[in-house]
Amino acid sequence: MGRRRHPAPPLRHNKRPHPPPRQRPPVSRSRWGVASAARCAFSTGRRRRSSIPIWLPGHPLLVEEIPTVENGSVAEDGAWITWKLRDDILWSDGTAFTAEDVVFTYDYCSNPETACTNAAYLVNIESVEAVDDHTVTITWNAATSNPYFAFTSTSGRILQKAQFANCIGAAASSAEECQQANLAPIGTGPYKLVEFKPGDVVTYEINEHYRDADKPFFQEVIFKGGGDATSAARAVLQTGDTDWAWNLQVEAAVLTQLADQGGAGELVIYNTA
Numbered sequence: 001m002g003r004r005r006h007p008a009p010p011l012r013h014n015k016r017p018h019p020p021p022r023q024r025p026p027v028s029r030s031r032w033g034v035a036s037a038a039r040c041a042f043s044t045g046r047r048r049r050s051s052i053p054i055w056l057p058g059h060p061l062l063v064e065e066i067p068t069v070e071n072g073s074v075a076e077d078g079a080w081i082t083w084k085l086r087d088d089i090l091w092s093d094g095t096a097f098t099a100e101d102v103v104f105t106y107d108y109c110s111n112p113e114t115a116c117t118n119a120a121y122l123v124n125i126e127s128v129e130a131v132d133d134h135t136v137t138i139t140w141n142a143a144t145s146n147p148y149f150a151f152t153s154t155s156g157r158i159l160q161k162a163q164f165a166n167c168i169g170a171a172a173s174s175a176e177e178c179q180q181a182n183l184a185p186i187g188t189g190p191y192k193l194v195e196f197k198p199g200d201v202v203t204y205e206i207n208e209h210y211r212d213a214d215k216p217f218f219q220e221v222i223f224k225g226g227g228d229a230t231s232a233a234r235a236v237l238q239t240g241d242t243d244w245a246w247n248l249q250v251e252a253a254v255l256t257q258l259a260d261q262g263g264a265g266e267l268v269i270y271n272t273a
Contacts, residue, residue, distance in 0.1 A: 062089055062097065062158075062188065067148075077143035083151075085134040090209040091160050092192040099130035102151060104161035113169040118155050125150060160186045190216040200225055233258050240264030 060066055064084045067073030073082045089097040106128040109116035126141040128150075138150055151158060163186050167178035183196050188211070191204035202223040206216045224242060229250045235242040237258045243265075248255065259267040 062086055074147055075143075078140070078145055078147040079143045080137060080139040081147040082131070082135060082137045085136065086211070087134050089188055089211055091186050091188055092207045092209055093160075093186050094209050095160075095162065096133075097158075097160075097188055098133045099136045100133075101158055101161045102136045103128050103130050104165070105151070105158045108159060108164060108168050108172075111169050114167075114172045116172075118157075121150055121155050157187075191221055230254060230258075236265040237261075237267060238263035238265070 062085060064086055065071065065073075067081050067083060069076055073084070075081070083102075085097070085099060085102075091097055106122060106125065108114055109119050110122045110125070112119070124141050124144070126139045127137075129137045129139070131137055138147070140147065150156065163181050164172075164178070167175065167181060172178050172182075183198075184193055186192075187207075190207055190210045190212075192207040193202065194205050195201065195203040202225075204221040204223075206219060210216060229248045232242065232245040233248050233250050233255060236245045238261065240263065250258075255267065
């Protein structure tokens with residue numbers, strides 16, 4: 001089935017400088033310091049309406065609905081939760097996303113030798129079980145007020161079992177196969193990674209297998225690293241080399257001067273109350 005291509009030009013995002021990415025498991029924020037780059041390729045079971053607090057109702061992304069006590073998918077004491085996965089989700093390589101990928105991600109991230117940065121979100125889990133191809137039950141080791149804690153929001157990226165099957169434990173950071181997978185992860189998000197130059201640039205293109213063919217708008221998204229905060233601000237506000245820069249941390253007087261001089265971009269300040 002063909003895809004309608006949008007005419008939008010590439011989106012260029014200039015990121016503040018961060019240290020070169022470490023060879024770490026990809027279920028983390030460590031590669032670029034913020035979660036924005038990874039979000040292009042990865043989806044989570046649900047997305048929170050607010051980053052704080054996590055117990056607010058979310059939006060289902062990879063699941064049919066949000067589990068509740070009322071629909072029989074959450075224990076009254078929160079000790080277990082059952083997620084019903086959508087059956088139309090594909091990985092960016094065209095293969096099916098299943099409950100086995102969720103179980104594998106738990107096995108991968110809960111192994112101490114893997115050194116997964118999201119392991120803390122899983123420490124109170126007793127088991128993760130694939131009931132069938134599209135149903136997963138998570139059982140906690142005690143009653144909990146927040147059974148939605150695992151595999152959601154920016155901490156909940158799920159790995160493709162086929163790509164990382166040989167990377168559980170110490171192999172995650174030592175095996176060449178795992179290092180290559182870490183730099184080119186397969187995801188279920190709206191974009192797929194096509195180029196990653198550590199400390200320099202990450203380039204994404206539209207994932208033709210994305211669950212909503214009309215959602216990805218930009219043909220290409222480019223995240224640019226390196227440089228300094230002032231250069232990033234100038235690239236957006238004056239030269240137009242970049243479309244967006246976030247959390248610049250430039251001196252207020254310098255930022256105001258760049259904005260007042262005019263040019264290609266606009267300065268937006270929020271949460272000032």
